[in-house]
Amino acid sequence: MNQETKHRLEVVQRKEIRVDGVQHVESYTEEEIVIDTNMGVIVLVGDGLNITQLDLQTGGLQVNGFINGIQYQETGTRKSRRGRNILGRILK
Numbered sequence: 001m002n003q004e005t006k007h008r009l010e011v012v013q014r015k016e017i018r019v020d021g022v023q024h025v026e027s028y029t030e031e032e033i034v035i036d037t038n039m040g041v042i043v044l045v046g047d048g049l050n051i052t053q054l055d056l057q058t059g060g061l062q063v064n065g066f067i068n069g070i071q072y073q074e075t076g077t078r079k080s081r082r083g084r085n086i087l088g089r090i091l092k
Contacts, residue, residue, distance in 0.1 A: 006020060006021060007020060007021035007037060007038055007039040008020040008021065009042070009070070011067060011070075014066060014067045015064065015065070015066060015067070016062065016063070016064050017044060017061075017062070017063045017067060017070075018060070018061070018062050018063075019035060019037065019042065019060070019061045019062075019063075020058075020059055020060055020061075021037045021038040021039060021059050022035055022036070022037055022054070022056065022059045022060065022061045023036045023037060023038060023056070023059065024036040024056070025051070025054065025061070026041070028049075028051060029049070030047070030048055030049050030050070030065070031045065031046065031047065031049065032044065032045050032046075032049070033049055033051065033063060035061065037059075038059070039072075040072055040073060040074050041072070041073040041074070042070065042071070042072055042073075043069075043070070043071040043073065044063060044067065044069075044070055045067075045068045045069040045070075045071070046065050046066045046067045046068045046069070047065060047066045047068065048064075048065040048066060049063055049064075049065035049066075049067075050063065050064050050065055051063055052064050
């Protein structure tokens with residue numbers, strides 16, 4: 001992906017999201033999608049989330065589903081909630 005790709009996030013009626021500047025999809029479930037972009041990590045939270053289009057060459061991503069939340073995180077600050085919970089249970 002070209003480093004000069006602009007970062008853009010567009011939400012259409014909480015049912016569709018388009019993101020430009022995507023470098024990598026870190027994880028993907030129907031409830032949460034974690035996306036690494038050229039401006040940091042974005043966490044999308046919702047119901048029935050589905051990646052309908054992904055083009056890493058252009059940095060474009062489109063997601064359909066009901067969007068409940070969008071959170072930006074600085075690169076490298078993402079911590080796996082699942083991993084922490086499992087590790088916590090094992091160490092008890």
